[in-house]
Amino acid sequence: MSDRTYEILFIADPNLGEPEVDALTTHVQGYVEKEGGRVTKVEKWGKKRLAYIVHKHREGSYVLLTVDGPAVLVKEVERRIRVTDGVIKFITVRVDEELRKAEGRRARRAAEEAKRRAKGPARPPRPAEAEEVEL
Numbered sequence: 001m002s003d004r005t006y007e008i009l010f011i012a013d014p015n016l017g018e019p020e021v022d023a024l025t026t027h028v029q030g031y032v033e034k035e036g037g038r039v040t041k042v043e044k045w046g047k048k049r050l051a052y053i054v055h056k057h058r059e060g061s062y063v064l065l066t067v068d069g070p071a072v073l074v075k076e077v078e079r080r081i082r083v084t085d086g087v088i089k090f091i092t093v094r095v096d097e098e099l100r101k102a103e104g105r106r107a108r109r110a111a112e113e114a115k116r117r118a119k120g121p122a123r124p125p126r127p128a129e130a131e132e133v134e135l
Helices: 018-034 072-082 096-119
Strands: 004-012 038-054 057-069 087-094
Touching: 004 018, 004 038, 004 072, 004 096, 018 038, 018 057, 018 072, 057 072, 057 087, 072 087
Parallel strands: none
Antiparallel strands: 004 057, 004 087, 038 057
8 A cells, every 4th residue: 555644743841941852853863763664854843832731831842743654654643643742632643535635726717727728819808898778
């Protein structure tokens, strides 16, 4: 089966400093690579306020990983994240379907635009003609 694309977003404990969050991110990347996945992008969003209190914390450090890998990767990586100290919340979302659909829409729009250009320039709009009203 081909690799799928996932986004793994985790929230680190706000009491951790920047070096500790970097180390935690490296650990999660190691989990992904050990399971045969490949991390394509890492985004550190920094410390943000949470929508609600999680484990007595009002804020946390957000990190987003974009990962390519087999479907079995998710279960094992989530299991390891669950027992990792320093992660207070996480979510994994499969995004390859959305990317495929967006690419299809882009291709359709490009084809429609090419058709419009092939037809030639559009006619200028006609001036509004006054309508005669019969009484």
